[in-house]
Amino acid sequence: MGVMDKGGDTAHPLFAQRMDRLGVPATIAMAQRARTLRAQGEKVLSLALGEPDFATPAAVIEAAHRAALDGQTKYPPVDGTPALKAAIARKFARENALEYAPAEIMVSNGGKQVIFNAFMATVQPGDEVVIPRPYWVSYPLIVQIFGGTPVYADCHEADGFRLTAAALEAAITPRTKWLVLNFPNNPTGGTMGRADLEAIAEVLRRHPHVHVLSDEIYEHLIYDGQRHVSLAAVAPDLKGRILTLNGVSKAYAMTGWRVGYVGGPVPLIRAMTAIQGSATSGICSISQAAAAAALDGPPDIIAQMCAVYDRRRKLVVSTLRNIPGLTCAMPHGAFYAYPGIAACMGRTTAGGQLLKTDEDFAIALLNEQHVALVHGSAFGQGPYLRLSYATSDDILREACARIARLVDGLTG
Numbered sequence: 001m002g003v004m005d006k007g008g009d010t011a012h013p014l015f016a017q018r019m020d021r022l023g024v025p026a027t028i029a030m031a032q033r034a035r036t037l038r039a040q041g042e043k044v045l046s047l048a049l050g051e052p053d054f055a056t057p058a059a060v061i062e063a064a065h066r067a068a069l070d071g072q073t074k075y076p077p078v079d080g081t082p083a084l085k086a087a088i089a090r091k092f093a094r095e096n097a098l099e100y101a102p103a104e105i106m107v108s109n110g111g112k113q114v115i116f117n118a119f120m121a122t123v124q125p126g127d128e129v130v131i132p133r134p135y136w137v138s139y140p141l142i143v144q145i146f147g148g149t150p151v152y153a154d155c156h157e158a159d160g161f162r163l164t165a166a167a168l169e170a171a172i173t174p175r176t177k178w179l180v181l182n183f184p185n186n187p188t189g190g191t192m193g194r195a196d197l198e199a200i201a202e203v204l205r206r207h208p209h210v211h212v213l214s215d216e217i218y219e220h221l222i223y224d225g226q227r228h229v230s231l232a233a234v235a236p237d238l239k240g241r242i243l244t245l246n247g248v249s250k251a252y253a254m255t256g257w258r259v260g261y262v263g264g265p266v267p268l269i270r271a272m273t274a275i276q277g278s279a280t281s282g283i284c285s286i287s288q289a290a291a292a293a294a295l296d297g298p299p300d301i302i303a304q305m306c307a308v309y310d311r312r313r314k315l316v317v318s319t320l321r322n323i324p325g326l327t328c329a330m331p332h333g334a335f336y337a338y339p340g341i342a343a344c345m346g347r348t349t350a351g352g353q354l355l356k357t358d359e360d361f362a363i364a365l366l367n368e369q370h371v372a373l374v375h376g377s378a379f380g381q382g383p384y385l386r387l388s389y390a391t392s393d394d395i396l397r398e399a400c401a402r403i404a405r406l407v408d409g410l411t412g
Protein backbone atom coordinates (compact mmCIF):
# COMPACT_ATOMS: atom_id res chain seq x y z
CA MET A 1 0.00 0.00 0.00
CA GLY A 2 1.37 3.44 -0.90
CA VAL A 3 1.83 6.15 1.66
CA MET A 4 -0.89 8.35 0.11
CA ASP A 5 -3.39 5.51 0.66
CA LYS A 6 -2.90 6.08 4.36
CA GLY A 7 -3.70 9.78 4.07
CA GLY A 8 -0.17 10.88 4.97
CA ASP A 9 -0.26 9.11 8.35
CA THR A 10 3.31 9.30 9.73
CA ALA A 11 2.88 5.94 11.53
CA HIS A 12 3.56 4.39 8.10
CA PRO A 13 6.96 2.60 8.02
CA LEU A 14 8.09 5.01 5.31
CA PHE A 15 8.50 7.76 7.88
CA ALA A 16 11.43 8.32 10.21
CA GLN A 17 10.79 8.13 13.95
CA ARG A 18 11.63 11.82 14.31
CA MET A 19 8.31 12.61 12.60
CA ASP A 20 6.56 11.41 15.80
CA ARG A 21 8.22 14.31 17.58
CA LEU A 22 7.16 16.91 15.03
CA GLY A 23 3.83 18.19 16.36
CA VAL A 24 1.59 20.68 14.58
CA PRO A 25 2.00 24.08 16.27
CA ALA A 26 -1.27 25.33 17.77
CA THR A 27 -0.76 28.61 15.90
CA ILE A 28 -1.08 26.72 12.60
CA ALA A 29 -4.00 24.59 13.85
CA MET A 30 -5.91 27.75 14.84
CA ALA A 31 -5.19 29.42 11.47
CA GLN A 32 -6.53 26.28 9.77
CA ARG A 33 -9.77 26.40 11.81
CA ALA A 34 -10.17 30.08 10.88
CA ARG A 35 -9.67 29.27 7.19
CA THR A 36 -12.37 26.57 7.37
CA LEU A 37 -14.86 29.06 8.84
CA ARG A 38 -13.93 31.66 6.20
CA ALA A 39 -14.51 29.07 3.47
CA GLN A 40 -18.03 28.72 4.88
CA GLY A 41 -18.55 32.44 4.21
CA GLU A 42 -18.03 33.77 7.77
CA LYS A 43 -16.18 37.06 8.37
CA VAL A 44 -13.37 35.93 10.67
CA LEU A 45 -11.15 38.53 12.35
CA SER A 46 -7.67 37.15 12.89
CA LEU A 47 -5.34 38.25 15.67
CA ALA A 48 -3.55 34.90 15.49
CA LEU A 49 -0.58 35.64 13.24
CA GLY A 50 2.74 37.16 14.28
CA GLU A 51 3.12 39.12 11.08
CA PRO A 52 3.34 42.89 10.46
CA ASP A 53 0.41 44.20 8.42
CA PHE A 54 2.59 46.91 6.82
CA ALA A 55 3.96 46.68 3.28
CA THR A 56 7.71 46.15 2.82
CA PRO A 57 9.27 49.65 2.37
CA ALA A 58 9.28 50.73 -1.31
CA ALA A 59 13.04 51.45 -1.32
CA VAL A 60 13.67 47.83 -0.29
CA ILE A 61 11.52 46.49 -3.12
CA GLU A 62 13.35 48.81 -5.56
CA ALA A 63 16.71 47.44 -4.35
CA ALA A 64 15.48 43.89 -5.04
CA HIS A 65 14.35 44.90 -8.52
CA ARG A 66 17.74 46.48 -9.27
CA ALA A 67 19.57 43.41 -7.99
CA ALA A 68 17.58 41.16 -10.31
CA LEU A 69 18.17 43.43 -13.31
CA ASP A 70 21.89 43.68 -12.41
CA GLY A 71 22.21 39.93 -12.74
CA GLN A 72 22.41 38.99 -9.05
CA THR A 73 20.63 35.81 -10.00
CA LYS A 74 23.30 33.14 -9.49
CA TYR A 75 23.91 30.82 -6.53
CA PRO A 76 25.07 33.07 -3.66
CA PRO A 77 27.73 32.04 -1.10
CA VAL A 78 26.15 29.60 1.36
CA ASP A 79 26.76 31.85 4.39
CA GLY A 80 25.42 35.03 2.73
CA THR A 81 26.56 37.61 0.16
CA PRO A 82 29.56 39.75 1.16
CA ALA A 83 27.38 42.87 0.71
CA LEU A 84 24.68 41.66 3.11
CA LYS A 85 27.21 40.35 5.64
CA ALA A 86 28.91 43.76 5.61
CA ALA A 87 25.53 45.48 6.17
CA ILE A 88 24.83 43.08 9.06
CA ALA A 89 28.24 43.81 10.62
CA ARG A 90 27.46 47.56 10.41
CA LYS A 91 24.03 46.96 11.93
CA PHE A 92 25.43 44.95 14.87
CA ALA A 93 28.04 47.67 15.54
CA ARG A 94 25.60 50.58 15.19
CA GLU A 95 22.55 49.20 16.98
CA ASN A 96 23.91 46.58 19.38
CA ALA A 97 27.46 47.75 20.17
CA LEU A 98 28.65 44.34 18.92
CA GLU A 99 31.67 43.78 16.67
CA TYR A 100 31.25 40.71 14.47
CA ALA A 101 33.72 40.00 11.64
CA PRO A 102 32.30 38.57 8.38
CA ALA A 103 33.47 35.06 9.39
CA GLU A 104 31.33 35.40 12.54
CA ILE A 105 28.15 36.17 10.58
CA MET A 106 25.79 33.91 8.67
CA VAL A 107 22.60 34.61 6.71
CA SER A 108 19.76 32.08 6.82
CA ASN A 109 16.32 31.45 5.39
CA GLY A 110 14.62 33.48 8.12
CA GLY A 111 15.60 33.52 11.75
CA LYS A 112 13.93 30.14 12.01
CA GLN A 113 16.62 28.44 9.93
CA VAL A 114 19.30 29.88 12.22
CA ILE A 115 17.67 28.01 15.10
CA PHE A 116 17.33 24.85 13.03
CA ASN A 117 20.98 24.98 11.92
CA ALA A 118 22.26 25.70 15.42
CA PHE A 119 20.36 22.84 17.05
CA MET A 120 21.05 20.40 14.23
CA ALA A 121 24.75 21.15 14.64
CA THR A 122 24.77 20.68 18.42
CA VAL A 123 21.73 18.98 19.98
CA GLN A 124 21.51 15.21 20.32
CA PRO A 125 19.67 12.74 22.58
CA GLY A 126 20.56 13.37 26.22
CA ASP A 127 21.08 17.11 25.71
CA GLU A 128 18.87 19.63 27.46
CA VAL A 129 17.87 23.08 26.22
CA VAL A 130 16.55 25.57 28.75
CA ILE A 131 13.59 27.50 27.34
CA PRO A 132 11.88 30.26 29.29
CA ARG A 133 8.14 29.61 29.45
CA PRO A 134 5.86 30.95 27.89
CA TYR A 135 7.86 30.33 24.71
CA TRP A 136 7.62 30.64 20.95
CA VAL A 137 6.39 27.20 19.88
CA SER A 138 9.22 26.50 17.42
CA TYR A 139 11.98 26.28 20.07
CA PRO A 140 10.82 23.05 21.76
CA LEU A 141 9.68 21.57 18.44
CA ILE A 142 13.13 22.02 16.87
CA VAL A 143 14.92 20.77 20.00
CA GLN A 144 12.75 17.65 19.94
CA ILE A 145 13.33 16.96 16.24
CA PHE A 146 17.00 16.44 17.11
CA GLY A 147 16.21 14.26 20.13
CA GLY A 148 17.00 16.93 22.73
CA THR A 149 14.92 17.62 25.82
CA PRO A 150 13.38 21.07 26.43
CA VAL A 151 13.62 22.11 30.09
CA TYR A 152 11.35 24.99 30.96
CA ALA A 153 12.17 27.95 33.17
CA ASP A 154 8.93 29.63 34.19
CA CYS A 155 8.44 33.38 33.73
CA HIS A 156 5.58 35.02 35.60
CA GLU A 157 3.23 37.89 34.88
CA ALA A 158 4.14 39.44 38.26
CA ASP A 159 7.77 39.75 37.04
CA GLY A 160 6.73 41.23 33.67
CA PHE A 161 7.34 37.74 32.20
CA ARG A 162 11.11 38.28 32.60
CA LEU A 163 13.43 35.34 33.11
CA THR A 164 14.82 35.56 36.64
CA ALA A 165 18.29 34.40 37.62
CA ALA A 166 16.71 32.01 40.15
CA ALA A 167 14.48 30.34 37.53
CA LEU A 168 17.47 29.92 35.20
CA GLU A 169 19.73 28.55 37.94
CA ALA A 170 17.08 25.96 38.88
CA ALA A 171 16.73 24.76 35.27
CA ILE A 172 20.44 24.21 34.51
CA THR A 173 21.87 20.69 34.88
CA PRO A 174 25.16 19.13 33.75
CA ARG A 175 23.30 18.10 30.56
CA THR A 176 22.25 21.65 29.61
CA LYS A 177 23.69 22.66 26.24
CA TRP A 178 21.74 25.80 25.47
CA LEU A 179 19.67 28.55 27.01
CA VAL A 180 17.24 30.19 24.57
CA LEU A 181 16.58 33.86 25.38
CA ASN A 182 13.88 35.70 23.45
CA PHE A 183 13.32 39.29 24.52
CA PRO A 184 11.29 41.25 23.52
CA ASN A 185 9.23 38.10 23.83
CA ASN A 186 6.78 36.21 21.72
CA PRO A 187 4.13 35.52 23.13
CA THR A 188 4.13 37.83 26.18
CA GLY A 189 5.71 41.08 24.93
CA GLY A 190 8.01 40.92 27.99
CA THR A 191 11.40 42.67 27.82
CA MET A 192 14.69 42.30 29.71
CA GLY A 193 16.72 45.39 30.66
CA ARG A 194 20.45 45.66 31.30
CA ALA A 195 20.19 44.77 35.02
CA ASP A 196 18.05 41.69 34.21
CA LEU A 197 20.62 40.50 31.66
CA GLU A 198 23.51 41.14 34.04
CA ALA A 199 21.85 38.81 36.54
CA ILE A 200 21.44 36.15 33.82
CA ALA A 201 25.10 36.60 32.81
CA GLU A 202 26.16 35.99 36.44
CA VAL A 203 24.38 32.62 36.38
CA LEU A 204 25.95 31.74 33.01
CA ARG A 205 29.45 32.48 34.35
CA ARG A 206 28.90 29.77 36.97
CA HIS A 207 27.98 27.27 34.20
CA PRO A 208 30.59 27.46 31.45
CA HIS A 209 29.09 24.49 29.56
CA VAL A 210 25.92 26.46 28.69
CA HIS A 211 25.66 28.33 25.37
CA VAL A 212 23.00 30.94 24.62
CA LEU A 213 20.80 31.47 21.60
CA SER A 214 19.70 35.08 22.04
CA ASP A 215 16.74 35.63 19.71
CA GLU A 216 16.48 39.41 19.34
CA ILE A 217 14.18 39.48 16.32
CA TYR A 218 11.73 41.88 18.04
CA GLU A 219 14.47 44.25 19.26
CA HIS A 220 13.10 47.32 17.49
CA LEU A 221 9.53 46.82 18.67
CA ILE A 222 10.00 48.21 22.15
CA TYR A 223 8.01 50.92 23.93
CA ASP A 224 7.77 53.17 26.97
CA GLY A 225 11.22 54.68 26.42
CA GLN A 226 12.99 51.33 26.86
CA ARG A 227 15.98 50.45 24.69
CA HIS A 228 16.86 46.92 23.71
CA VAL A 229 20.24 45.64 24.90
CA SER A 230 22.00 42.54 23.56
CA LEU A 231 23.24 39.91 26.00
CA ALA A 232 26.59 39.72 24.19
CA ALA A 233 27.07 43.48 24.69
CA VAL A 234 26.11 43.34 28.38
CA ALA A 235 28.50 40.42 28.97
CA PRO A 236 31.34 40.66 26.41
CA ASP A 237 33.25 37.95 28.31
CA LEU A 238 30.49 35.49 27.30
CA LYS A 239 30.36 36.52 23.63
CA GLY A 240 32.17 33.32 22.57
CA ARG A 241 29.21 31.31 23.94
CA ILE A 242 26.42 33.42 22.46
CA LEU A 243 24.60 33.29 19.13
CA THR A 244 22.91 36.66 18.53
CA LEU A 245 19.96 35.97 16.22
CA ASN A 246 18.06 38.58 14.28
CA GLY A 247 16.26 39.08 10.98
CA VAL A 248 14.36 41.51 8.79
CA SER A 249 10.92 39.84 9.06
CA LYS A 250 9.48 41.79 11.96
CA ALA A 251 11.42 45.08 11.93
CA TYR A 252 10.98 45.81 8.20
CA ALA A 253 7.71 43.97 7.45
CA MET A 254 9.61 41.43 5.34
CA THR A 255 8.28 38.05 6.52
CA GLY A 256 7.94 36.68 2.97
CA TRP A 257 11.50 37.54 1.91
CA ARG A 258 12.88 34.93 4.34
CA VAL A 259 16.07 36.55 5.56
CA GLY A 260 17.42 36.02 9.05
CA TYR A 261 20.97 36.24 10.32
CA VAL A 262 23.19 35.44 13.25
CA GLY A 263 26.46 36.56 14.79
CA GLY A 264 28.51 34.09 16.81
CA PRO A 265 31.74 32.18 17.33
CA VAL A 266 33.48 30.98 14.14
CA PRO A 267 33.38 27.20 14.84
CA LEU A 268 29.60 27.31 15.33
CA ILE A 269 29.06 29.52 12.28
CA ARG A 270 31.17 27.08 10.21
CA ALA A 271 29.19 24.06 11.40
CA MET A 272 25.88 25.80 10.74
CA THR A 273 27.09 26.86 7.29
CA ALA A 274 28.00 23.25 6.47
CA ILE A 275 24.44 22.18 7.35
CA GLN A 276 22.90 25.01 5.36
CA GLY A 277 25.06 24.13 2.37
CA SER A 278 23.57 20.65 2.33
CA ALA A 279 20.04 21.87 2.96
CA THR A 280 19.59 24.92 0.75
CA SER A 281 22.82 26.07 -0.99
CA GLY A 282 22.23 29.52 0.49
CA ILE A 283 19.53 32.16 0.65
CA CYS A 284 17.70 33.83 -2.28
CA SER A 285 20.16 36.36 -3.78
CA ILE A 286 17.41 38.93 -4.50
CA SER A 287 16.13 38.76 -0.92
CA GLN A 288 19.66 39.28 0.34
CA ALA A 289 19.99 42.49 -1.71
CA ALA A 290 16.64 43.63 -0.31
CA ALA A 291 17.71 42.87 3.27
CA ALA A 292 20.96 44.83 2.82
CA ALA A 293 18.94 47.84 1.61
CA ALA A 294 16.63 47.52 4.62
CA LEU A 295 19.49 47.37 7.13
CA ASP A 296 21.33 50.31 5.52
CA GLY A 297 18.10 52.31 5.03
CA PRO A 298 16.81 55.23 7.09
CA PRO A 299 15.90 54.14 10.65
CA ASP A 300 12.79 56.34 10.71
CA ILE A 301 10.86 53.61 8.82
CA ILE A 302 11.05 51.40 11.90
CA ALA A 303 10.21 54.31 14.21
CA GLN A 304 7.07 55.05 12.18
CA MET A 305 5.85 51.45 12.34
CA CYS A 306 6.71 51.27 16.02
CA ALA A 307 4.64 54.38 16.77
CA VAL A 308 1.62 52.71 15.13
CA TYR A 309 2.13 49.46 17.08
CA ASP A 310 2.44 51.52 20.26
CA ARG A 311 -0.93 53.20 19.64
CA ARG A 312 -2.56 49.82 18.93
CA ARG A 313 -0.95 48.29 22.02
CA LYS A 314 -2.52 50.94 24.24
CA LEU A 315 -5.87 50.60 22.47
CA VAL A 316 -5.95 46.81 22.93
CA VAL A 317 -4.70 46.71 26.51
CA SER A 318 -7.03 49.46 27.75
CA THR A 319 -10.01 47.82 26.00
CA LEU A 320 -9.20 44.35 27.36
CA ARG A 321 -8.73 45.69 30.87
CA ASN A 322 -12.27 47.05 30.74
CA ILE A 323 -13.70 43.56 30.18
CA PRO A 324 -14.73 42.14 33.57
CA GLY A 325 -12.95 38.79 34.12
CA LEU A 326 -9.90 39.63 32.00
CA THR A 327 -6.53 40.87 33.25
CA CYS A 328 -3.86 42.25 30.95
CA ALA A 329 -0.30 43.21 31.84
CA MET A 330 1.08 46.05 29.69
CA PRO A 331 3.51 44.44 27.22
CA HIS A 332 6.63 46.57 26.69
CA GLY A 333 7.80 44.96 23.45
CA ALA A 334 6.95 42.93 20.29
CA PHE A 335 3.34 43.15 19.00
CA TYR A 336 1.48 40.75 21.26
CA ALA A 337 -0.81 41.16 24.27
CA TYR A 338 -1.17 38.24 26.68
CA PRO A 339 -4.39 38.67 28.67
CA GLY A 340 -5.22 36.33 31.55
CA ILE A 341 -8.63 34.63 31.58
CA ALA A 342 -8.52 32.69 34.88
CA ALA A 343 -11.86 34.21 35.99
CA CYS A 344 -13.59 32.78 32.89
CA MET A 345 -12.56 29.19 33.57
CA GLY A 346 -15.38 26.83 34.61
CA ARG A 347 -18.05 29.10 33.11
CA THR A 348 -20.22 28.37 30.05
CA THR A 349 -20.59 30.45 26.89
CA ALA A 350 -23.91 31.54 25.38
CA GLY A 351 -23.30 28.85 22.73
CA GLY A 352 -23.11 26.15 25.44
CA GLN A 353 -19.31 25.61 25.53
CA LEU A 354 -18.02 24.85 29.04
CA LEU A 355 -14.66 26.63 29.38
CA LYS A 356 -12.40 24.11 31.06
CA THR A 357 -9.20 25.43 29.43
CA ASP A 358 -7.95 28.47 27.57
CA GLU A 359 -8.07 26.38 24.40
CA ASP A 360 -11.84 25.95 24.98
CA PHE A 361 -12.04 29.74 25.23
CA ALA A 362 -10.12 30.26 21.96
CA ILE A 363 -12.27 27.70 20.12
CA ALA A 364 -15.52 29.17 21.49
CA LEU A 365 -14.36 32.67 20.52
CA LEU A 366 -13.72 31.49 17.00
CA ASN A 367 -16.94 29.51 16.67
CA GLU A 368 -19.30 31.96 18.38
CA GLN A 369 -17.72 35.36 17.66
CA HIS A 370 -15.45 34.58 14.70
CA VAL A 371 -12.26 35.93 16.25
CA ALA A 372 -9.10 33.85 15.79
CA LEU A 373 -6.31 34.04 18.37
CA VAL A 374 -4.13 31.49 20.13
CA HIS A 375 -4.56 30.13 23.67
CA GLY A 376 -1.68 30.69 26.08
CA SER A 377 -1.22 27.03 26.99
CA ALA A 378 -0.04 26.49 23.38
CA PHE A 379 2.94 28.62 24.42
CA GLY A 380 3.32 26.71 27.68
CA GLN A 381 1.36 28.88 30.10
CA GLY A 382 -2.40 29.18 30.57
CA PRO A 383 -5.05 30.26 31.12
CA TYR A 384 -4.03 33.14 28.85
CA LEU A 385 -4.67 34.25 25.30
CA ARG A 386 -2.11 35.58 22.85
CA LEU A 387 -3.37 38.18 20.46
CA SER A 388 -1.30 39.98 17.86
CA TYR A 389 -2.00 43.70 17.48
CA ALA A 390 -0.13 43.87 14.17
CA THR A 391 -3.42 44.64 12.42
CA SER A 392 -5.64 47.66 11.83
CA ASP A 393 -7.22 49.71 14.63
CA ASP A 394 -10.69 48.95 13.22
CA ILE A 395 -10.12 45.18 13.31
CA LEU A 396 -8.67 45.45 16.81
CA ARG A 397 -11.66 47.47 18.08
CA GLU A 398 -14.17 45.05 16.55
CA ALA A 399 -12.27 41.97 17.78
CA CYS A 400 -12.10 43.33 21.34
CA ALA A 401 -15.84 44.10 21.20
CA ARG A 402 -16.49 40.49 20.17
CA ILE A 403 -14.28 39.17 23.01
CA ALA A 404 -16.30 41.37 25.40
CA ARG A 405 -19.52 39.90 23.96
CA LEU A 406 -18.33 36.33 24.53
CA VAL A 407 -17.32 37.11 28.13
CA ASP A 408 -20.53 39.06 28.75
CA GLY A 409 -22.55 36.01 27.72
CA LEU A 410 -20.81 33.64 30.18
CA THR A 411 -22.93 31.96 32.81
CA GLY A 412 -22.21 29.69 35.77
Ligand SMILES: Cc1ncc(COP(=O)(O)O)c(C=O)c1O
Pocket residue numbers: 050109110111112113136182186215217246247248249255258259260
Ligand atom coordinates in the same frame (compact mmCIF):
# COMPACT_ATOMS: atom_id res chain seq x y z
C1 LIG B 1 10.50 34.75 18.55
C2 LIG B 1 10.66 34.52 17.10
N1 LIG B 1 11.88 34.20 16.62
C3 LIG B 1 12.09 33.96 15.33
C4 LIG B 1 11.06 34.04 14.42
C5 LIG B 1 11.39 33.69 12.99
O1 LIG B 1 11.11 34.65 12.09
P1 LIG B 1 11.65 34.51 10.59
O2 LIG B 1 11.95 33.08 10.34
O3 LIG B 1 10.54 35.05 9.76
O4 LIG B 1 12.89 35.36 10.53
C6 LIG B 1 9.75 34.35 14.86
C7 LIG B 1 8.61 34.38 13.92
O5 LIG B 1 7.46 34.33 14.27
C8 LIG B 1 9.56 34.61 16.23
O6 LIG B 1 8.35 34.94 16.72
